[in-house]
Amino acid sequence: MESSILSTIGTEIIGVMSPVSICMLLVVLLVYALSPSNPFSSASSEPIRTAANLVYLETPSDTAAQKLEGALLNALVFVILIAIVTFVLVLLYYYNFTNFLKNYMRFSAFFVLGTMGGSIFLSLIQHFSLPVDSITCFLLLFNFTVVGVLSVFSGAIPILLRQGYMVCLGIIVATWFTKLPEWTTWALLVALAVYDLVAVLAPGGPLKLLVELASSRDEDLPALVYEARPTSVPGNAGIRGSSLGLLVAGVSDSGSVELQAVTSDNTNQRGGENLANTEYMDVTVGNAVIERGEGDREEGERSLLVSNLRERYSGSGSSEHSTVFGNQENDIVVNEEMSPLVDMMGLGYEREEAGRGGEDNPVIGSKGIKLGLGDFVFYSVLVGRAAMYDLMTVYACYLAIISGLGCTLILLSVCRKALPALPISIILGVIFYFLTRLLMEPFVVGTATNLMMF
């Protein structure tokens, strides 16, 4: 009884928000350190050619109409490319090329960490004039990359390391994306938000298919996904007791957000860089569905998801489950925090389930919220782009994105199905960026430089 509910509510939300915040913070710092206004990195000022600006290459002298048209075209082409790649992935997954997919993911992780990360590393070394010889540098980079590749899909890696590498991947890709020209970036972000919405929610959307397929096979998504599992035992008996209490009370369904990563190749035609690593978020609600699945197993399309999840989580499912997720699962199972805040919205039908959940306890909470790497990337791209204007827009965009993420997580508990994480956050972020830039900045600068504050 010694801990109040303040310390239990919202743990999962914070578990997702903090890595996203870290990712954004580091991208902003990188953008500041390596921005072209810096005399050291001015060599790279010539625009890069990637899949994201295949059609149109922005030059500052173009008129606004030209820029807008070109940016829209770029975004369209990019989204179409991503859609195609995603469908190919779904097809491959459908025909059980899982190993191929996993190796492909490993390869792309290698490529991203090695080349893109390497070039960022090099420019950092140049910028801060660190004295490092090439052999040491190469060894460091190689080791870093190899560990990263290993951590992507194997179970025996500490979860903290894997989470760290996921954030690293996000940072690297996002930093590359911030090199796109301004108009293209904005068009691209909005287009991706819309695409995400369609791909996850529309019937037949590729990501929806993929998530359903993965859950029907009782497998992990073959994609780069950040798992917000607690990294260590909280070491606090109060917390442990409390989550057990929650479980016993049957308030145990924590929605899990599954985000799925789709890696798409954008071949940089000049440098041969592999640029895009884009994923989208889907949210699968695990446990809630299980409990509901009791009665209505044959309920159309849904029952597929339901029954499988149910097997996965109930009784005998626990062994399968732990093999899927790796060994460390068992130790921390109990500590996987519920998200009462998320659950609160679903109070209605949890009552009916009270009393259930005795034996299923250990597994029920064990699947935390998952967020696709793509969401990390594009949140950070937005913030990084905002960082090129001013710090004020950075803060505004950060707050908007985080609150959008919070809204998505709350919606997740209401809807109890896979949800896209990009749309709300990106739209809020874009709106706040322009409001801040056009309205707030002159106001604040005007008053603050006269030392007027309130």
Next chain:
Amino acid sequence: MTITAGIGYTLLAIGPSLSLFISVISKKPFLILTVLSSTLLWLISLIVLSGLWRAFLPLKSTTWWPYALILLTSIAFQEALRLLFWRLYKRLEDILDAFADKIAKPRLLLTDKLLIALAGGLGHGVAHAVFFCISLLTPAFGPATYFVEKCSKIPFFLVSAIIALAFVTIHTFSMVIAFNGYAEGNKVDQLFVPVVHLVAGMMTLVNFASGGCVIGIPLLYLVMMLTLFHCGKMVWRRLTDNPNRLVNSL
């Protein structure tokens, strides 16, 4: 030197709130969410206000009354927003209590309520510091500094950091006072907060006179001290009034 100066200004402005955040807030996820949402609320209020005033900007820097008008409307708007925030919190408190009952955990204690109020105030304060001071600090990391005419002895960044520190403190603790005042129905506390906010805002008007910041800033800190003292006294009274409820999770 330049980066050191930038970091120094930043820490001067939000250092105390940063340590408050790390030592008290960050251990309880719900409080972090409260800080974030109250920061967002403050940002929205700022955007709405700037939307209202955008048409009249930029103001001439020779007359002072338009600025007084800006301050007046802004403070009125933000105090109205505080009421809204209180309503929201009230509803949230009911939900939390119901939830605590359901999972057989203690309801919100007095200290919990005070903590939530503190988190809400911290959100407002940090938002103030971030938008009025830190976001203007970008040039401070560069190889130069900036002086404003009216206060030509001290660098602008230093002045704004000092003022921001006063406002962070005022915002943080006046929220505690306000929430407590609303909860107890104490009219004095309810009035105390807008008055303090208004007075503090008006103190910055003194900066408008040439060299006024030498007088304005000490006055502002006087107001800050008053707020702190009042808040401390009030919290002490609440905590000692009912010692049986002192069992808390701080």
